[in-house]
Amino acid sequence: MNASTVVKANNLRKAYKNKLALDGTTFEIPAGRIVGLIGPNGAGKTTALKAMLGLIPFEGSLNVLGLDPRSQRDELMRDVCFIADVAVLPRWMKVKEAIEFVSGVHPRFDRARCERFLQGTQLKPDMRVREMSKGMIVQLHLALVMAIDARLLVLDEPTLGLDILYRKQFYQRLLEDYFDEQKTIIVTTHQVEEIEHILTDVMFIRDGKILLESGMEELGDRFTEVLVDADKADEARRLEPIDERALPFGKTVMLYDSRLSDGTPSGVTAERLAAFGETRTPGLADLFVATMKGTYA
Numbered sequence: 001m002n003a004s005t006v007v008k009a010n011n012l013r014k015a016y017k018n019k020l021a022l023d024g025t026t027f028e029i030p031a032g033r034i035v036g037l038i039g040p041n042g043a044g045k046t047t048a049l050k051a052m053l054g055l056i057p058f059e060g061s062l063n064v065l066g067l068d069p070r071s072q073r074d075e076l077m078r079d080v081c082f083i084a085d086v087a088v089l090p091r092w093m094k095v096k097e098a099i100e101f102v103s104g105v106h107p108r109f110d111r112a113r114c115e116r117f118l119q120g121t122q123l124k125p126d127m128r129v130r131e132m133s134k135g136m137i138v139q140l141h142l143a144l145v146m147a148i149d150a151r152l153l154v155l156d157e158p159t160l161g162l163d164i165l166y167r168k169q170f171y172q173r174l175l176e177d178y179f180d181e182q183k184t185i186i187v188t189t190h191q192v193e194e195i196e197h198i199l200t201d202v203m204f205i206r207d208g209k210i211l212l213e214s215g216m217e218e219l220g221d222r223f224t225e226v227l228v229d230a231d232k233a234d235e236a237r238r239l240e241p242i243d244e245r246a247l248p249f250g251k252t253v254m255l256y257d258s259r260l261s262d263g264t265p266s267g268v269t270a271e272r273l274a275a276f277g278e279t280r281t282p283g284l285a286d287l288f289v290a291t292m293k294g295t296y297a
């Protein structure tokens with residue numbers, strides 16, 4: 001394993017009764033990345049995170065920060081911070097008690113740093129969680145989490161149930177106040193659009209298998225979306241788009257992969273596609289939908 005590799009998963013398998021939650025799951029995450037693990041309901045996202053955190057038994061080889069999460073979990077947890085959901089703080093807890101608690105359980109928690117984060121908010125040490133708005137709970141959670149100096153931060157749907165303003169704020173602060181090249185963040189979400197701009201890498205997962213693993217910049221080189229006029233649609237379709245959707249006035253957006261499923265070039269380049277209409281890099285949400293439709297299965 002390369003020294004800068006944070007997670008190396010090879011052929012993970014996890015069966016629940018009759019369901020395979022992880023099915024040959026293979027991926028690698030280098031240090032200093034913000035990776036989005038994106039997939040539909042039941043795809044295996046949480047199971048993959050639980051495996052990385054040593055919370056469940058599974059088959060296959062998995063190395064996280066040079067350690068085996070199954071046998072070296074305690075050691076691993078010194079360098080990993082995990083938040084399941086921002087709404088897990090007990091309602092009776094005061095801000096100062098939450099700080100006390102985290103400082104007791106996490107050796108890398110920096111109380112002064114946490115307090116600095118809180119200075120910019122309306123939160124006061126004696127305020128209880130039940131007196132806070134959802135946004136204030138997010139602020140408290142962020143302050144607690146970002147004061148932990150972890151090499152790997154694992155976030156499972158961190159903004160579930162919160163409104164868009166707070167979700168945006170959460171990701172922005174994560175990027176600006178927490179992330180640096182020594183740290184790695186893995187985040188799962190369904191809300192692709194709002195994390196797209198902070199991700200450096202993306203992994204699409206379905207039925208326990210990684211369907212696409214790529215840097216965000218490479219996605220732009222690999223996939224092209226074309227706004228095709230009605231009279232050129234048939235010709236464009238012959239180049240086998242991986243997905244298409246109709247727009248008003250007879251136009252169609254077609255999405256192309258410049259690679260075949262075995263990774264070799266398909267010959268369908270952006271230059272060639274420009275003959276059919278305006279080309280651009282697809283958004284992550286459209287790429288996700290196209291991928292989930294089964295082209296790569």
Ligand SMILES: Nc1ncnc2c1ncn2[C@@H]1O[C@H](COP(=O)(O)OP(=O)(O)OP(=O)(O)O)[C@@H](O)[C@H]1O
Nearest residue numbers: 016019020021039040041042043044045046047048
């Ligand atoms: N404790 C469990 N017992 C039985 N089946 C489980 C258990 N946990 C997960 N599963 C099954 O494993 C599959 C993967 O679940 P997982 O929670 O990893 O999906 P997910 O991608 O996180 O989904 P979501 O986006 O809905 O949270 C699902 O089919 C789920 O029903």
